[in-house]
Amino acid sequence: MPIKIALAGNPNSGKTTMFNHLTGSTQYVGNWPGVTVEKKEGRLKGDKDVIIQDLPGIYSLSPYTLEEVVSRNYLVNEMPDAIINIVDASNIERNLYLTTQLLEIGVPVVIALNMIDVVRKNGDVIDIKKLSEALGCEVVETAAVKGTGSKEVAAKAVVLASKGTKPSPRYKFSDTVEAALTEIENLVDSISNHRSRRFFAVKLFERDEKILEQLKLDENTINRIEEIISKVENELDDDSESIITNERYTCISQVVEKSVHKKNKSRLTTSDKIDLVLTNRWLALPIFAAIMFLVYYISITTVGGWATDWVNDVLFGEIIPPAVEGFLVSVGCADWLISLIVDGIVGGVGAVLGFLPQMIVLFFCLSILEDCGYMARIAFIMDRIFRKFGLSGKSFIPMLVATGCGVPGVMASRTIENESDRRITIMTTTFMPCSAKLPIIALIAGAMFRDSAWVAPSAYFVGIAAIIVSGIILKKFKGFIGDPAPFVMELPKYHLPSPKTVSIHMFDRAKSFVKKAGTVILLACVGVWFLSSFNWTLTMVDAENSILASLGKIIAPIFAPLGWGDWKSAVSTLNGLIAKENVVGTFGVLYGVEEVSENGAEVWAALQASYTQLAAYSFLIFNLLCAPCFAAIGAIRREMGNAKWTLIALGYQTGLAYAVSLIIYQFGMMFTGNFSVIFGTLAIILVAAFVYLLFKPVNKHEGLTRKAMAS
Amino acid sequence: MRTLRAVNCGETVKVVKLHGEGAVKRRIMDMGITKGTEIYVRKVAPLGDPIEVNVRNYELTIRKDDAQMIEVE
Numbered sequence: 001m002p003i004k005i006a007l008a009g010n011p012n013s014g015k016t017t018m019f020n021h022l023t024g025s026t027q028y029v030g031n032w033p034g035v036t037v038e039k040k041e042g043r044l045k046g047d048k049d050v051i052i053q054d055l056p057g058i059y060s061l062s063p064y065t066l067e068e069v070v071s072r073n074y075l076v077n078e079m080p081d082a083i084i085n086i087v088d089a090s091n092i093e094r095n096l097y098l099t100t101q102l103l104e105i106g107v108p109v110v111i112a113l114n115m116i117d118v119v120r121k122n123g124d125v126i127d128i129k130k131l132s133e134a135l136g137c138e139v140v141e142t143a144a145v146k147g148t149g150s151k152e153v154a155a156k157a158v159v160l161a162s163k164g165t166k167p168s169p170r171y172k173f174s175d176t177v178e179a180a181l182t183e184i185e186n187l188v189d190s191i192s193n194h195r196s197r198r199f200f201a202v203k204l205f206e207r208d209e210k211i212l213e214q215l216k217l218d219e220n221t222i223n224r225i226e227e228i229i230s231k232v233e234n235e236l237d238d239d240s241e242s243i244i245t246n247e248r249y250t251c252i253s254q255v256v257e258k259s260v261h262k263k264n265k266s267r268l269t270t271s272d273k274i275d276l277v278l279t280n281r282w283l284a285l286p287i288f289a290a291i292m293f294l295v296y297y298i299s300i301t302t303v304g305g306w307a308t309d310w311v312n313d314v315l316f317g318e319i320i321p322p323a324v325e326g327f328l329v330s331v332g333c334a335d336w337l338i339s340l341i342v343d344g345i346v347g348g349v350g351a352v353l354g355f356l357p358q359m360i361v362l363f364f365c366l367s368i369l370e371d372c373g374y375m376a377r378i379a380f381i382m383d384r385i386f387r388k389f390g391l392s393g394k395s396f397i398p399m400l401v402a403t404g405c406g407v408p409g410v411m412a413s414r415t416i417e418n419e420s421d422r423r424i425t426i427m428t429t430t431f432m433p434c435s436a437k438l439p440i441i442a443l444i445a446g447a448m449f450r451d452s453a454w455v456a457p458s459a460y461f462v463g464i465a466a467i468i469v470s471g472i473i474l475k476k477f478k479g480f481i482g483d484p485a486p487f488v489m490e491l492p493k494y495h496l497p498s499p500k501t502v503s504i505h506m507f508d509r510a511k512s513f514v515k516k517a518g519t520v521i522l523l524a525c526v527g528v529w530f531l532s533s534f535n536w537t538l539t540m541v542d543a544e545n546s547i548l549a550s551l552g553k554i555i556a557p558i559f560a561p562l563g564w565g566d567w568k569s570a571v572s573t574l575n576g577l578i579a580k581e582n583v584v585g586t587f588g589v590l591y592g593v594e595e596v597s598e599n600g601a602e603v604w605a606a607l608q609a610s611y612t613q614l615a616a617y618s619f620l621i622f623n624l625l626c627a628p629c630f631a632a633i634g635a636i637r638r639e640m641g642n643a644k645w646t647l648i649a650l651g652y653q654t655g656l657a658y659a660v661s662l663i664i665y666q667f668g669m670m671f672t673g674n675f676s677v678i679f680g681t682l683a684i685i686l687v688a689a690f691v692y693l694l695f696k697p698v699n700k701h702e703g704l705t706r707k708a709m710a711s
Numbered sequence: 712m713r714t715l716r717a718v719n720c721g722e723t724v725k726v727v728k729l730h731g732e733g734a735v736k737r738r739i740m741d742m743g744i745t746k747g748t749e750i751y752v753r754k755v756a757p758l759g760d761p762i763e764v765n766v767r768n769y770e771l772t773i774r775k776d777d778a779q780m781i782e783v784e
Contacts, residue, residue: 060741064734093767094743242729245740249748275770284757380772384758387774488738488777491763491770 003050003161005154006075008102009086010095011057012373012492014114014144018086019054020504021045021150029508031641032070044154052154053080059094061101063210066419075105076196081161082108084153086144089126090118090493092260096252099135103167104202106195108160109137112153117143123263130259136168145498166195171251177243180232181205184225190215205229206241271373271493278374284381291374292400299362300404300435307357308405316350336540339533340526348525351579351631352518355407360510362401362408366415367505371497375415376489383487389468390475391428392421398429399467403460406430406628410635411513420480424471426639427649430628431466433459436580440623442599443584447607448616455617459624466625466656473693474652517634524630528578543589548574561679562622562658563615563665573622579629614672618665625657659686715750715764715778723751724783731780743767744781 007022009015020027023042032039037056044050055074056067063069075083085102087095102109111132119126132139138156142149172178184201185192191200203211204225217225229240236243268276278287298304321342328338369375375394382393394416402409409429416422433441437459445455474480531548535541543549552571559565559573572586588596591606607616627633627650637646666683669676718724726748729736743766744750751765761774 060737062734062737062741064737091767091769094769097741097743239732241737242740242745245737246745249743249745279754279756279763281755281757376772380756380761380763381758383774384756384760487761487772487774488735488742489772490742491772493770 003082003158004053004078004080005044005050005157005161006053006055006080006083006107007086008055008071008075008083008098009057009112009114010059010088010091010098010490012490013057013086013088013095015054015057015086016504017144017498017501018084018112018114018142018150018153019052020500021144021147022052022154027508029512037067037070044158047158050154050158058098060098063208067417069210075102075107076199079195080107081164082110082157084110084112084157086112086114086142088115089113089141090115090122092126093249093252093256096135096255097248100169100248100251101199103135103137103169104196104198106166106197106199108157108163108165109167110153110157110160111135111137111139112142112144112149113139114142114144114149116141116149117146122269125261127259127261131255134170134255134259136170171255173244173247173251176232176235177205177247180228183228187224187228188215188217188221190217202244205232206244269493271495274494275377275491279377279380284377288378288381291369292396295362295365295369295397296400296404299358299365299408300401304358304361305404307361308354311357312350312354316346316354320350321346336533339540340529343533344526344529345522347529348522351525352514352521352634355405355631356510356514358405359408359411359513360506362412363506363509364502366397366412367502368497370415371495371501371505373492373494376491379487379489380491387487389471390421390480391425391467391471392416392418395421395425398425399432402429402432402434404435406432406434406632407513407517407635409434410632410639411509413639414509420475423640423645423649424474424480426636427474427652428467428470430632430636430653431463431470431625433463433624434580434628436629437624439581439584439598439600440576440620443587443603443607444616444620446599446601447604448611448613455620459620462621462660463624466660469690469694470652470656473690476693476696479648513635513638516638517631520634520637521630524633525578528575528630532575543571543575543586559622561665561676561682562618562661563669564611564619566610568610569619573619573626576623577627577630577633579631580623583623614665614668618661618668621664622657622661625660626654627657628653659690663687712782713784715752715762715773715781715783716775718750718752718783720752720754723749725749726781727784728782729780730782735777736780739773739777739781742771743769744771750781750783 007015007019019040019042022044024045027040027042030039031037040054042052044052053074055071058068058071061068061072083102083105085099087099099111113126113128116126128139128141138160140149140153140156142153144150173181181198181201184204185197188200188204191197194200200211200215207229232243233240238246277283324346325338325342328341378396379393382396386393386395397415398409398412401412406429409432410426413422413425413429416425441456441459445451449455528548531551532543532546533540534547535545536547536550549567549571552574553567556565556567556570559570568587568590571590572583575586576583584600585596587600587603587607591603593602596602611619633646633650636649637643640646640649662679663683663686666676666680670680715724726744726746728746729740729744748766753763753765753770755762761772762778763770763772
């Protein structure tokens with residue numbers, strides 16, 4: 001049996017750095033079952049029998065955030081052999097708050113007193129012996145960034161794990177509370193002899209619904225517990241949850257007073273001075289704009305863009321496919337097999353890897369912003385605007401990046417902690433017109449509106465409006481209210497990003513994109529290759545006679561209410577799923593033009609013959625808003641963590657695209673005097689529904705209300 | 712009743728009581744704002760909300776709506 005050691009600590013306590021140090025490159029990164037919280041696991045360097053489980057960065061073991069619930073379920077139900085608790089020594093009071101909760105679980109705990117170098121530099125002194133005595137567990141000084149102490153901590157944890165020594169804190173809560181907790185411990189049989197009895201007693205005292213559910217107590221016991229709680233609540237004039245929190249912080253203050261000696265209290269640190277400039281009332285926004293421009297410029301316009309263009313156009317355009325094809329021809333391969341390998345598989349692999357360079361560059365920039373502490377300031381600066389649309393201040397980055405490419409845009413949503421904010425951001429990010437949609441805009445603007453200057457800006461305007469409206473509306477639906485985490489956020493100290501952390505972050509994300517998104521993208525590309533290369537008798541044909549074309553003909557009538565029910569438009573839209581710029585190319589193929597340029601000037605005349613301006617605009621809007629290309633769908637799948645939410649996202653995007661295009665086309669028809677009874681009415685109903693959902697009042701504290709334990 | 716919302720930048724105040732309930736209140740308390748804690752209001756965000764405070768020796772940002780739940784001296 002391998003020894004399992006859990007790594008727990010506050011966000012920004014240096015946990016990730018320590019984890020990377022302990023495990024080296026032997027890590028597994030995934031999601032916790034059923035949720036999008038990242039799960040990291042690895043084997044201890046030098047001792048393969050020890051598994052290190054990295055828990056999410058948390059402040060508490062409350063039942064209110066997903067990360068905290070995941071962590072405590074793991075700690076209490078799966079019982080690791082020991083816990084390494086990383087405590088930021090330069091921010092010791094708040095960090096010890098989690099410690100007081102971890103000590104109650106009954107699993108051996110070692111404290112890694114991290115960033116001790118920062119404390120020493122400030123001239124402060126922490127008495128390790130006193131601290132260790134007061135907390136009743138081992139304390140080791142570490143400086144994870146420099147790599148000192150990590151090994152000692154791991155060694156201590158392994159020893160403790162084999163001994164199974166439970167922590168025995170010296171500090172006590174007030175007599176009233178201690179008495180109540182003991183009473184609860186003795187009252188509930190199922191926890192009396194449990195290793196984590198103190199944990200359960202505290203949770204029952206806090207009226208923690210999730211624990212209550214887990215323990216399945218009978219009504220009589222529940223009533224008795226409620227009596228015990230009410231008595232203390234009346235005596236201390238506060239609710240039980242607040243009583244416990246107060247008790248914890250009171251104990252911590254006493255512990256800290258005895259063991260920590262501060263040199264001088266209020267002094268501006270370097271970090272404070274940097275912050276004075278970066279979040280200055282007047283300078284903050286210009287600096288923010290400049291930094292965002294830089295991130296965009298590096299990852300989309302220049303370095304990342306060049307690299308991705310090269311991989312897409314040269315490596316997977318001019319080099320690999322001809323080489324592979326040449327080889328296959330020379331060994332006398334069948335035509336269909338050559339096509340499968342070259343167009344299907346190599347094309348699919350290219351679609352996955354093509355985005356990779358851009359993504360690596362973007363992740364590099366984002367990792368730096370995160371690691372140095374600026375990411376939290378972005379939320380601080382932008383919160384006021386984005387909160388209005390039900391999004392997080394950090395949603396700005398995914399949306400900005402998505403104007404270049406939706407794939408890294410969706411992946412950039414990873415930095416948003418709040419799950420419902422993150423989901424909405426993922427669902428709406430691809431509404432921004434990405435660079436691959438620009439040829440569609442150019443085609444429609446050029447062919448139908450004589451390159452009128454308003455078409456392109458209106459596409460961006462529609463994209464932004466779709467994001468705002470979606471944010472406001474989606475926030476009112478049940479699946480998105482569940483997590484009411486308030487905006488109470490730590491602003492970590494600025495520090496120089498460590499190259500190691502940044503590069504590990506960057507490659508972790510790139511790897512998880514290739515693995516999780518790659519499969520979806522590859523399969524979809526092979527699938528569409530098949531559909532567009534064969535007809536129903538499975539003979540190879542050109543695209544216009546393929547299965548895809550006949551499917552296009554079947555679904556074409558669905559788009560008739562939007563003004564473009566001909567099969568060519570439907571097939572182009574379907575082909576846009578491979579890559580949005582394919583829409584233009586497919587028009588070229590279907591109208592029998594050999595080569596089409598970026599803006600499809602060759603098919604303008606054909607389009608003018610078969611489209612009205614209104615229908616063309618409706619077609620444009622549908623293609624801008626509907627489900628994105630397979631690569632972005634793969635990214636959505638990766639970030640949502642499960643198929644259900646991926647389908648909800650795609651359904652919502654396509655549904656919204658349909659509704660908006662319908663409204664545009666039908667209202668346009670009305671103004672030109674062609675009122676369609678059925679679809680015109682439908683458009684009016686849809687507008688009414690949007691307005692209703694937009695202004696429908698929302699019960700702010702839905703999901704926050706907590707039922708009393710026994711009523 | 713004076714709340715944290717009304718406190719000016721540069722002022723230090725002491726927490727008297729926390730109002731509200733459930734997740735929001737718990738999160739605020741988890742972050743170290745409890746009865747008797749000293750809070751130094753450092754600055755307001757460029758767009759007027761949220762605010763940045765120093766509590767228990769670290770920097771915390773909180774929305775004005777949530778700050779209203781914190782009664783101070």
